[in-house]
Amino acid sequence: MRFELMPRTSVSPVARALAPVVAFIISFLIAGFVIWLMGRSPIAAFDVYVLQPLSDPWSLQELLVKATPMALIAIGLSYCFRANLWNIGAEGQYVMGAVLGGWLALNTHGTEAGFWVLPLMLTLGIIGGALYGLIPAFLKTRFGVNEILTSLMLVYVAQLALDYLVRGPWRDPKGFNFPQSVTFDPSATLPPILESGRVHYGFVFAVIAVLVTAVILGRTLFGYRLKLTGDAPRAARFAGFNSSATTMTVFAVSGGLAGLAGISEVSGQIGQLQPSISPGYGFTAITVAFLGRLNPLGILVAALVVALTFIGGESAQILLKLPLDLTQAFQGILLLCVLAADALVSYRIRLVTRGGGK
C-alpha cells in the first residue's frame, strides 16, 4: 500500500487563494495542541501570540522593524529560488553586508564626515553581500560545487569573522571590554521614517525592492529567464540564456539585498556592530520566500506574518514562560502546512493498494 500524488486536471483559483489561509489555521491548531501538551492554555497563547501584538501600537511598529530585513532578504532569495538555485547562505551575506558597511561607519567615527557616509555605507553593504554571495555562485559555475553546501558553510565563516572583529580590532576601547564596536555616529545612522517612530528607512527599501522586483519578474526578459531556468533548464539554454551568467547574477542580487538588509539593521536598528546582529533572519527569510510563494507582494505579507510570530514568541516567553524554540518550531510548521496546502491544491492523494489499485 502506498500513496500517490495525482495531478488534478483543473485547479480552482478559489482553492489556490484559500490554501494559505487554511494552512495558517491548521498550523495554529497544531501549535495549539503542542502548547496544550506543554500544559499551557492554547487560547491564552493565541492571545499573546497574535491578538496582543496586533492591538498594540508599539508592537505594530516592531512588526515593521522585524519584517524589514526578512522581506529584503526573501525578495533577493526569490530571484535564486525561481531559477532553482539554492542560496541558503543569506545569513552570511547579511553579516558581510553589515561588516563592510560597518567598516565605513567605524572609520568615519568621530570625524567631520558629512552626508555622504550613509549612502556610501549602504552601497558598501550591498557590495559586501553581493561579493559574498558570488563565492558559492563562482564555485558552482566554475567547479560544479553544490551551492547549498557552500553558501550554508560560508554563513559560519561570516559569523565568526564578525565575532573576531568585534572582539578584536573593532572593539570599542571604552566599552568595558564588551565585545562590541563604538556606537555609530548620527551621520552613519539610518534615520527613522517618522521622527518619533522606530521604523527606519530600511522598510522603504524593502517596499521599493518589492515593487521593482514585481516589475522585473513579471515584465522583463530577465524575469522570464529566471522562470524558464527554474521550470525548464534545457529550454532556457535553447532560448540562449547562459546558465552560468544566470547563476552569478541571481546570487549577486540576492547577496546584495541580504547585505542591504544587514547594513540597514546595523545602522538603523542596532547602532553598532556586535557578535550577533540577527536572530536568524537569513534563514527565516527562506521560509518567508516560500510562504510568499516567491511572489514579491506575497513575500511582504509573509514577512509581516513571520515577524508577528517573532514578537508573539518573545511575549510568550515572558508571559507564559514558553521557550523561544517554540517560535521556530511554529515557523517550521507554518511553512510545511503552506507547502502541503499548495501541493494539495495541484494534486490529489490516491491510495494505491497492492496489485495495481485500479
Add this chain to the structure above:
Amino acid sequence: MKADVSSSGPPLVELKGISKRYGDLLANDGIDLSIEPGEIHALLGENGAGKSTLVKILYGVIEPSAGEILWEGRPVAIGSPVEARALGLGMVFQHFSLFDEMTVAENIAVALSGEWSLATVRGRLSEISRTYGLVLDADRAVWTLSAGERQRIEIVRCLLQNPRLLILDEPTSVLTPQESEHLFVTLDKLSAEGCSILYISHKLEEVRRLCRRATILRAGRVVATIDPRASTAREIAALMVGSEVGEIRTDAPHVPQEEVLRVDHLGMPPAGLHGQALKDINLVARAGEVVGIAGVAGNGQSELFAALSGERLAERADAIAIAGRACGTAGIDARRRLAAAFVPEERLGHAAAPTHRLSENTLISHAATEVSRSGFILVSAAKRLARSIIKSFDVRTPEGDPQARKLSGGNLQKFVIGREIIRKPKLLVVDQPTWGVDAGAARLIRQALVDLAREGSAVVVVSQDLDELFEVADQMAVIHQGRLSPLKPIGEWTREAVGLEMLGVAQAQGGAHAV
C-alpha cells in the same frame, strides 16, 4: 523463415496480441512473441518501432491496452516491476540507476528487498562473479567504475534474484567492443544454464553472434520472426526499415541555389557517458531544398542538432557557416539573428516549457522575434504571435492561451515548429519533426517543411522515420556512430542502401552507395 527451436514444454513466456495505444498513436499493435526456456531471443527494430513499449509492458512498467501475457502457459497480470521480479523477470536498463557515491555492494543491497544484509550480498556477489566471470570489487565506489563495470552491477543485481528471464535493453550501447564480447560470454553461459534472455538491439552483428531467433518490429507491428544467422544483413535491414521495392522517388532534380548552411569537418567530443562524438561531419544545405539526415537514434543526431543550433559550440568558428557567416563558436542567439531557426526533438522541456503558457513560450526564440524591447516583454505582442501561430498551423488548444503541457503531442509540435516557421527563417534545422505525432499533424508538419523550402529557405530534417525523409527530402545523408555519409540526391538512395548505412555495414559490404 521461422527458425526451428525445439522444446517440449510450453514457452517460458508468451505474449499474445499485445497492443498499447497512446492517444492517436498505436505504439504496439497486436504483438505476438514467445520465448523458450534458455533461449536468447532478439528484439530488433528501429527506434520508435515499439521495442521499449513492449518491454515495459512485459516488465510491468506500463499496462497494455489489449492482449495477454502467458507465463509458462498460465495467464498472468504483471502490475508492477516488483511483481515482474517476483515472477522471475530481471531487467537491465539502457541507463543505469546507480548511486555514484555508494559502493558496489551497497548499490546492490539497496535495490534488493529487506532480508539481504550487506554481508550476504558480498558473499553472493563473489560467488556470482566467479561463476559468470563478472569481475566486480564489492567495496569500490561506483563513480570510479567504467560503464562496463557499472553494467555488471546491474546484471549481478538481477542475477541475485535468480531470474528465469533476463531482459537487456541495448546493453552494448555504452560498452567498448572488448566489454561487449565479455558480456556475450556471460550471456551464453546464462543461457546454457536455462535462463532465457530477451536481447533488445538494433546492432545486427551482435544479434547474429548471440541469437537463434529474432523478432523484428516495425511501426509497432511484428514484421517477421527469423533466424538471424540464416538471413543476410540486407534482408534484415530491409525488414527493419520497410519494403525495398517500388518506393524510390524520381523527382526532377531541384535547382541548386545559394548555400545557406555549410558544415566543414566538424568534430565534437561526446557530452557525457551516453553521448556520441561527432566525427568529421561535412554537410551543405542550399536554399530551396530539404536535406534529410537519417539514422538510428543515438548515433549522434542530438549532438549534431546541438552543434548546428549552437547549444554546444564548435572549436573552430569556420566549422559551421550560416548564410556565409562563420558561426561555429557563436551561441544560439547569434545564429538566430542570422535568420536561422531550430526545433529540437524534445517538445516538452526543450522546445517548450511545459508549465508556461503558449504566449510565454514564444519568448524562447525571443532573439529573432518582436516579443521584447530593451529587455521588457511585449506581452500583447507575444499573445498576438501565439494566436497567429495557433491559427496558421491549425493548433488545437483547450483554451485561448493554455499551458504547453495541456496540448497533445501533435498540437504542441505544430506550435513549436510554427513558432519558428512563421518568421520565415533562411535556415530551419529540425530534429525528429513528427516523433510521436498523429498522422494528421505529421502531414501538416511535413507540408509546412516542404513549403518553407520551396519558398527559398534551406531546411535540414533529422529523422529516424525513413518514410518521412523519402517524402520530404531532396538530398539525404545517413548518420552512423557520429559520422555522416556523403550527401546524395534522394533519388539515388534505396531503402536497402539506407538500411545498410544505418546499421554500419555499408562499408563492410562494399559499394552499397553505388546502387
